[in-house]
Amino acid sequence: MRNNDEILALFENYLAQIAMPKEPQLLYEPIIYSMSGGGKRIRPTLLLLACEAFGGDATDALGAAAAVEMFHNFTLLHDDIMDNANVRRGKPSVPAQWGENVAILSGDAMMIYAYHLLRKVPEDKLARIMDIFTPMALQVCEGQQYDMDFEQRQKVSMAEYMNMIELKTSVLLAGSAMIGAVLGDASEEDCRKIYRYALELGLAFQLQDDWLDSFGTEEELGKKIGGDILEGKKTCLMQHAMSHATEEDRDILRNTHLDSSLSDEEKIARVKAIFERYDASHTILRMISTRFERAIAILDTLDIASERTEYLRVFAENLMDRKK
Numbered sequence: 477m478r479n480n481d482e483i484l485a486l487f488e489n490y491l492a493q494i495a496m497p498k499e500p501q502l503l504y505e506p507i508i509y510s511m512s513g514g515g516k517r518i519r520p521t522l523l524l525l526a527c528e529a530f531g532g533d534a535t536d537a538l539g540a541a542a543a544v545e546m547f548h549n550f551t552l553l554h555d556d557i558m559d560n561a562n563v564r565r566g567k568p569s570v571p572a573q574w575g576e577n578v579a580i581l582s583g584d585a586m587m588i589y590a591y592h593l594l595r596k597v598p599e600d601k602l603a604r605i606m607d608i609f610t611p612m613a614l615q616v617c618e619g620q621q622y623d624m625d626f627e628q629r630q631k632v633s634m635a636e637y638m639n640m641i642e643l644k645t646s647v648l649l650a651g652s653a654m655i656g657a658v659l660g661d662a663s664e665e666d667c668r669k670i671y672r673y674a675l676e677l678g679l680a681f682q683l684q685d686d687w688l689d690s691f692g693t694e695e696e697l698g699k700k701i702g703g704d705i706l707e708g709k710k711t712c713l714m715q716h717a718m719s720h721a722t723e724e725d726r727d728i729l730r731n732t733h734l735d736s737s738l739s740d741e742e743k744i745a746r747v748k749a750i751f752e753r754y755d756a757s758h759t760i761l762r763m764i765s766t767r768f769e770r771a772i773a774i775l776d777t778l779d780i781a782s783e784r785t786e787y788l789r790v791f792a793e794n795l796m797d798r799k800k
Contacts, residue, residue: 480787480794483524483534487517490538491545494593506570506582507589510549514565518795519652520545525791526656526670529784537659539596540605544652546593547609550586551616551648553579558624587613597659605655612651619644626710630730634715638679641712646678666778673774677792680767684796686711687760690748702744708733712763713756720754768796 478486491511496504520541524534534541555561556569557579563569571579597605622640626632653674657667688697689704690713704711708730718726729750732743751757771792775785 477528477784477787478524478534480521480525480790483528483787484517484521486534487520487524487538487541487545491542494542496589502574502578503582503585506553506574506578507586509573510553510570510582510586511546513549513567515549517545519548519649522649522674522788522791523652523656523659525787526653526662527660529778529788530657530660530662530666530780531784532656532660536598537656539593540655540659541652543590543593543609544648544655546586546590547613547616548648550583550590551620553583553586555620557583558620601658604658608651608654608658612647615643615647619647629710631718632710632715634712634719637710637712637715641682642675642679645682646675649678649681650674663779666780669774669778673771673788676767676771676774677795680764680771681795683712683760683764683767686713687757687764690744690751691757702740702748705744705747706733706740712760713751716756716759717751717754721750725750725753764796768792 494511496508498504523541523544524537527537528534552564553570556564557571557576561569562572569579570582574582591609594605594609595602619640619642622636623644626636626640650671650673654667654671657670662670685697686704689701689711692701694701704714714729718729721729729747732738732746735743738746772789775788776782778785
């Protein structure tokens with residue numbers, strides 16, 4: 477079994493050798509730019525780790541790993557269009573660099589190319605993997621739509637929010653783990669368990685990201701603190717506070733980001749004070765801990781030797797203590 481660093485190096489080497497077409501340049505250059513732009517390669521790494529945990533060889537799963545990474549980067553490219561984002565991973569975003577029309581078409585090509593990469597898996601497993609990949613891809617789109625829908629609504633429940641982040645964030649991680657397990661010849665029961673492990677881990681990851689945006693440091697988050705507050709996003713912290721606050725405090729939570737008389741620092745401080753008043757920070761930290769512990773506990777139920785889950789534990793621990 478390869479350790480986490482060896483898995484990542486194996487994948488990066490494979491990714492570097494993928495020969496994208498050269499022409500038309502404005503279609504393929506943004507794809508190369510997106511795929512070489514860094515990132516933690518979380519999803520392909522988990523796919524390959526899961527494959528080897530169940531006795532498979534990661535080299536046989538590299539095409540599938542590249543497919544999920546290509547799909548993930550496609551979603552980021554289209555997210556940047558929808559969010560009017562000018563920066564991605566410290567560099568100009570594709571729409572900022574080439575314009576929205578190019579970004580739309582290059583994103584479409586990335587999604588199609590992801591299916592091309594999936595064809596590299598063993599033929600006898602292709603149908604099963606397609607049955608995982610396609611619903612997973614659709615669910616990510618559903619999650620993105622819910623996220624956009626929530627921007628137009630004043631009230632969003634915590635249950636609705638958790639469902640949205642499960643679709644938008646967790647299912648891609650969970651589907652990647654399940655594809656790896658299938659390629660490692662895991663039993664159907666273990667495939668379902670590894671899916672649940674990654675789903676819980678993905679939820680913990682996204683909840684932590686929400687928490688860090690308000691209560692972390694710039695080093696931990698990798699960007700300036702308070703962005704969600706300034707955009708008026710309905711994060712888990714916001715959902716908790718809104719469900720417990722007085723009507724006066726709810727009004728502050730709804731409207732502070734729109735108040736042009738306040739500086740950004742004042743807006744962040746005002747909203748965080750209400751979060752603290754209703755114990756939102758501690759509540760979300762408990763939710764994060766619960767989800768993480770559930771994920772780790774699932775590893776103990778897999779029908780493989782305990783030492784074979786070591787790198788999956790390391791993956792989970794590294795993910796939740798990440799530094800950008």
